Amino acid sequence: MNIDDKLYTLKYSVDTKSHLNPDNEQCRLCESRCCTYICPAGVYEWNEESQSLIVNYENCLECGACRIACERKSIGWQYPKGTKGVTFKQG
């Protein structure tokens, strides 16, 4: 089962603005780009062409792992607004 099928089981209320804001200057210099694999929701993807990080913030599970793991400690990381983000029905 791939990650999209997993995320499909969740209820989200999506904000129009991202609550995750990596600093792309730092991402360009980053060696590991570890956010692109440790994220449990596959939120981050590296775009070779535009040399920038794609942030699928609408899939975020709000765990906080990327904030701590980021090689350059350069993700502007906030919880989504109170009415937004993921809702777990099981948890």
Place this chain on the structure above:
Amino acid sequence: MNKTENKTEVIVVGAGPAGIACAITLAKAGKEVVLIERGLFAGSKNVFGGAIYTQAVKEVFPDFEKNAPLERRNIEHNYLILGEKDSTNISYRKSDNSSYSIVRAKFDRWMAEEARNAGVYIVEETVVRELIKDKNKVIGVRTELEEYYADIVVLADGVNSLLAKQIGLRKNIDTKDVALSVKEVVKLDKDTINQRFHLKDDEGSIVEIFGGPMLGMLGLGFMYTNEDCITIGLGVTLNELVEANYRPFEMLERLKQHPSIAPLVEGGTLKEYSAHLIPEGGYKKIPKLVDNGVMIVGDAAMLVNNLHWEGTNLAMISGKLAAETAIEALDCGDFSKKSLSAYPKRLQKSFVLKDMKTYKDLFDVMHQRKRAFLSYYLKKVNAFFEMFTSSDCVPKKDHYHKFIKSIFTDRKISELFKDVWAIVRLLWSILL
């Protein structure tokens, strides 16, 4: 600015077990409490294994067994060591239980409702963005829309605790000090679960999983039985994931495909996928717990006993002890750090800090010796049983000799000494 309008006696941030236990204890003592939660309802952002522990819950909700939404009462504990294709299971069964499986989105919500009935004012769908300070005392919180003021603010905002960080009580979290956990809730009918886990009626089973896709890493897997679904997940220390270049959900897929696990989840449908961090720093990483006008409880204070999968109980008891301290402070009108430091003292006397202290060296030793204890010896357990159960016309003595010899040829003598020394050191620190 009128500071009296939105002013209460205590603000608790975060409606998980720690925050709710704190708020309801205060309300029952007649204090004014506002509990602020960012989720749609209490529990809607929370994820765990898991099991709640009867004794700790009773300390806050004496009659919960009659009223709370419980799934199953756990009567069996399994320790499952996975090899490549094989596994060894140690199972302990006892009919009277000390824990229940629950669903956080239901149970936390129930606890919050009990708190509301006891007089707690709950504000949901509201994120506290900042703490407000006056000179060097915390005097309130700033949400997206409003400011609320209080004599005391209790931070029960969970493992990430951005608020404790903001006021300098907590340092940046190291990737070594948290585990990232992914989990799935898999729907199966009740009879199938009972058959597969050898249960009847509302009996439940817990499985702790070592090795498998986590082999050689500081990571554990888990399974719990709910009424008509099972949960399966794993948690791995974040620095290990970063180093290994692993995607956590792919590890979970591998776990589910292991020949000893696959038959347990077979035919189930995925009900929900989720992820959450677990504090793993242990005793040495507990932050400063109090400052003027503020206390930290639960995961925000890193109070988790990882070896035993205990967190909700430490959260609830720490919340309760913080509330007892707040009650005294309110009665004498002293909210200084000195007055609130009765809270860490209470924690020291309870099982919470005593247990944290017992395992203070566990993670250091495990980080140092993980290749030995979480890879080599786990494999050796399965290898032993493979040898012991085989019947291949080779004399048993030859098997034994070969097995014992392998321990000395697989590893350098110096490494073996280090392993023994690590165990002695660990046992020493746990028992003395």
